[in-house]
Amino acid sequence: MSSEARHLLIVEDDKVFARTLTRSFERRGYIVHTATNLEEAQALLKENSPSNAVVDLKLSGGDSGLECVKALHAHDADMLIVVLTGYASIATAVEAIKLGACHYLAKPSNTDDIEAAFERAAGDTTVELTERQTSIKTLEWEHIHEVLAASNFNISEAARRLGMHRRTLARKLGKSRIK
Numbered sequence: 001m002s003s004e005a006r007h008l009l010i011v012e013d014d015k016v017f018a019r020t021l022t023r024s025f026e027r028r029g030y031i032v033h034t035a036t037n038l039e040e041a042q043a044l045l046k047e048n049s050p051s052n053a054v055v056d057l058k059l060s061g062g063d064s065g066l067e068c069v070k071a072l073h074a075h076d077a078d079m080l081i082v083v084l085t086g087y088a089s090i091a092t093a094v095e096a097i098k099l100g101a102c103h104y105l106a107k108p109s110n111t112d113d114i115e116a117a118f119e120r121a122a123g124d125t126t127v128e129l130t131e132r133q134t135s136i137k138t139l140e141w142e143h144i145h146e147v148l149a150a151s152n153f154n155i156s157e158a159a160r161r162l163g164m165h166r167r168t169l170a171r172k173l174g175k176s177r178i179k
Helices: 015-027 038-045 065-075 090-099 111-119 136-150 155-162 166-174
Strands: 007-011 031-035 052-056 080-085 103-106
Touching: 007 015, 007 038, 007 065, 015 031, 015 111, 031 038, 038 065, 052 065, 065 080, 065 090, 080 090, 080 111, 090 103, 090 136, 103 111, 136 155, 136 166, 155 166
Parallel strands: 007 031, 007 052, 052 080, 080 103
Antiparallel strands: none
C-alpha cells in the first residue's frame, strides 16, 4: 500500500459486519466511511471522494446494491468497487461489472479477499477455465436469482414472475446451493 492513505466507502446494512470490516480496513491504513443504503452513500460522496468501495448487493429498505454501484461509478469512474453478496448469481455479477464494479465476491469473504479483489481490478487472463458443465440445479439457481434481482429482491414479486408460490421460492432460497 502506498504511503498515502486510501479512502474506503463500505455500503452495508448489517451493522455488525460493517463494523468488523471497518476495523479490519482501518488496521490496514484505510480511512473508512460507512453507509447503510444508497441515500447515505450519496450524502457521504458530497463530502468525501473514496478511492475504493465495498457494496452489499441487497440493502435494507429495498435498495439495490446495483443502484449504489451505478451511483458510485457515476461519481468517480476510477473508484474501485467490489460487490459483496450472499445472493451471488451470474446475472447480478454481470450487471455489477457492467455498472462499474471491478469485482464481485460471494459471502463469506474477508478483508484479505476484498483487498485482493481491489488489486485484481484489471482482470486476470490466467484464470483457469472449468471443464465441468453447468448442472440443471445451477441453472435454476441462476434463473431464480436473476428474477429476484430484477424484482428488486422482493420475494413475493419474484415468485409471481417465476410462476411459483412465495413459500416455495422462500424454501428454495433457504436451501444451500448445489454445485
